[in-house]
Amino acid sequence: MRAPSRGMVWRGALAAALLLLALASAHHVGLTSLLSASAPQTGDRASPWVGLMQLQLSDRTEVSRLPDLDIDNLPLFSRIETVVEAERQMDPATGREVRSVSTRHYLYRPFGYVAEVAAMLLLSLEIAFWGTALALLAAIPLSLLAASNIMGNAPARSAVRGLIAALRAIPELVVALFLVLLYGFGALPGVLALALHGAGFLGKFFADDIEDADPQPQRAIRAMGVSRLIVWRLAILPQTWPAHLGHVLYLLDRNLRMSTIIGLVGGGGIGQELKGRFDMFDYGHVGTIMLAILITIFSIEWFSGWARKRLA
Amino acid sequence: MRLDFEDVTIALAQSVRPLDGLSLRIGPGEQVAILGPSGAGKSTLLNMAAGLCRPTRGRFSIAGIDGSLPAARELRKRIAMVHQQFALVRRASVLQNVMMGSAARLAPWRILLGVYPDAVVAEAMSALGAVGIEAHRARHRVLDLSGGQQQRVAIARAMMGSPAVILVDEPVASLDPLLAEDMMILLTSLSSRLGASLVCSLHQHDLARRYFPRIVTLENGRVLSDERQTAGAGITRPPRDLRRLSRQS
Numbered sequence: 152m153r154a155p156s157r158g159m160v161w162r163g164a165l166a167a168a169l170l171l172l173a174l175a176s177a178h179h180v181g182l183t184s185l186l187s188a189s190a191p192q193t194g195d196r197a198s199p200w201v202g203l204m205q206l207q208l209s210d211r212t213e214v215s216r217l218p219d220l221d222i223d224n225l226p227l228f229s230r231i232e233t234v235v236e237a238e239r240q241m242d243p244a245t246g247r248e249v250r251s252v253s254t255r256h257y258l259y260r261p262f263g264y265v266a267e268v269a270a271m272l273l274l275s276l277e278i279a280f281w282g283t284a285l286a287l288l289a290a291i292p293l294s295l296l297a298a299s300n301i302m303g304n305a306p307a308r309s310a311v312r313g314l315i316a317a318l319r320a321i322p323e324l325v326v327a328l329f330l331v332l333l334y335g336f337g338a339l340p341g342v343l344a345l346a347l348h349g350a351g352f353l354g355k356f357f358a359d360d361i362e363d364a365d366p367q368p369q370r371a372i373r374a375m376g377v378s379r380l381i382v383w384r385l386a387i388l389p390q391t392w393p394a395h396l397g398h399v400l401y402l403l404d405r406n407l408r409m410s411t412i413i414g415l416v417g418g419g420g421i422g423q424e425l426k427g428r429f430d431m432f433d434y435g436h437v438g439t440i441m442l443a444i445l446i447t448i449f450s451i452e453w454f455s456g457w458a459r460k461r462l463a
Numbered sequence: 464m465r466l467d468f469e470d471v472t473i474a475l476a477q478s479v480r481p482l483d484g485l486s487l488r489i490g491p492g493e494q495v496a497i498l499g500p501s502g503a504g505k506s507t508l509l510n511m512a513a514g515l516c517r518p519t520r521g522r523f524s525i526a527g528i529d530g531s532l533p534a535a536r537e538l539r540k541r542i543a544m545v546h547q548q549f550a551l552v553r554r555a556s557v558l559q560n561v562m563m564g565s566a567a568r569l570a571p572w573r574i575l576l577g578v579y580p581d582a583v584v585a586e587a588m589s590a591l592g593a594v595g596i597e598a599h600r601a602r603h604r605v606l607d608l609s610g611g612q613q614q615r616v617a618i619a620r621a622m623m624g625s626p627a628v629i630l631v632d633e634p635v636a637s638l639d640p641l642l643a644e645d646m647m648i649l650l651t652s653l654s655s656r657l658g659a660s661l662v663c664s665l666h667q668h669d670l671a672r673r674y675f676p677r678i679v680t681l682e683n684g685r686v687l688s689d690e691r692q693t694a695g696a697g698i699t700r701p702p703r704d705l706r707r708l709s710r711q712s
Contacts (some may be wrong), residue, residue: 365553367546367548367549367550368550368551368552370515370546370550371544371546371550372563372566373515374513374514374515374539374544375540375563375564375566375567376514376536376539376540376567377566377567377574378571380571380575381566381571381574381575384574384575384577385552385563385566385574386552386563389552389554389555389559390552390553390554393554
């Protein structure tokens with residue numbers, strides 16, 4: 152057998168070193184604990200996985216907290232539930248146990264929580280929509296200033312490219328954290344966070360589309376003695392808008408998913424409810440919310456696929 | 464509008480000179496064929512007239528005004544070019560492409576919003592009619608058209624605003640002989656009707672002889688020969704049956 156060459160020895164040593172490094176890193180991130188037999192700690196509470204299955208659909212509100220409720224005209228499908236509860240209290244004067252009966256009336260709505268989730272999902276959709284719309288509005292001038300075939304001035308173009316990169320580099324969640332400090336909890340910081348990040352995303356991809364456009368018609372229109380803005384409108388936009396539309400639909404899709412997350416840091420919408428219920432161990436509610444998000448994402452997926460096919 | 468090339472040279476890197484001391488005068492309303500082998504400078508000559516490149520040395524002027532001066536900008540709007548690859552916006556409709564020919568004359572906001580005056584739409588439709596594109600094709604996208612039809616659309620775009628000079632780069636390079644005859648008839652008759660001068664680069668000697676009163680031959684970036692044919696004697700139209708055949712195709 153031939154003795155291994157010096158190159159092979161080096162390569163073998165390098166491979167062994169990389170393997171060791173990978174193993175150390177796997178241990179560092181805790182992957183090795185998966186190999187040990189012990190199950191993840193759940194504590195004495197019911198496993199959240201079981202809780203998630205028990206979807207919470209209904210809700211119950213005490214009638215005394217609904218001053219405007221008209222007993223004769225209840226909302227659709229809802230009913231009044233009367234709960235008689237026996238209570239044992241200690242009489243402070245005598246120190247004896249006293250039994251009392253209290254009667255409580257509840258308005259029970261079988262799909263009350265679903266309606267609530269739907270309303271909050273709608274708010275999330277609105278956040279995503281406005282985040283995308285404002286991003287689009289900002290991205291059009293940004294991309295024009297960043298495209299070499301429209302903006303001739305190289306230093307200015309680089310500055311705009313840098314701004315776009317910075318907008319894209321900061322994650323929405325981090326932007327939202329700061330905006331929540333500025334504007335308080337609610338939908339507005341969510342919208343602005345999505346818009347800022349989206350403007351960076353669309354700005355970059357629009358600018359790349361514009362630079363990739365067929366140069367021949369651009370030359371022809373430019374020779375007519377018109378401004379670069381007109382060249383863009385006539386010779387570039389008709390070529391690039393299908394690609395632009397694809398990017399906008401992708402951003403909308405992404406923002407719809409992000410808008411559910413952005414509520415976690417106070418950006419409004421369904422995420423805020425999700426976080427609240429999760430922290431209160433209401434896993435049934437969490438299950439309903441997650442299912443609703445899933446259905447929404449699937450519908451959006453289907454719709455954006457349909458729209459792309461129709462428009463492009 | 465007179466075009467003057469006075470000792471024009473374009474010098475690129477590594478002593479490549481697409482034009483090298485070329486002098487040529489093209490008078491108003493003249494119909495000139497530019498012949499010459501590939502790389503002789505035909506396209507560069509046309510591009511310079513269209514304002515797509517500038518002379519390194521020498522002078523190019525439009526109606527006596529130096530092409531590099533701001534004053535030439537307005538004159539340049541009256542020079543239209545039909546590019547070899549047509550340079551149409553393929554995804555846009557035929558009508559939109561033709562209307563682009565009037566871009567320099569319209570207010571920018573109209574173009575940005577895509578709101579064209581009725582007069583421009585009517586002019587574009589009549590230009591399409593003049594080049595033989597049926598009205599129902601106006602809403603089709605350019606990429607749905609054949610190569611020959613795309614070229615006609617490019618000519619219609621060049622006709623917008625009745626230009627004083629029409630520059631055409633290799634109009635018959637990709638056409639079969641019958642369509643090539645048609646194209647020559649179309650170009651020469653349109654330029655006569657508009658009173659515009661026609662400068663057309665060609666590879667085919669026989670087409671140039673039959674349709675153009677003046678033939679300029681280039682070689683290595685300068686004028687090799689400049690022949691004028693006496694009208695009527697030199698110019699012959701193709702036989703009738705040939706023209707009829709080409710209409711049907």
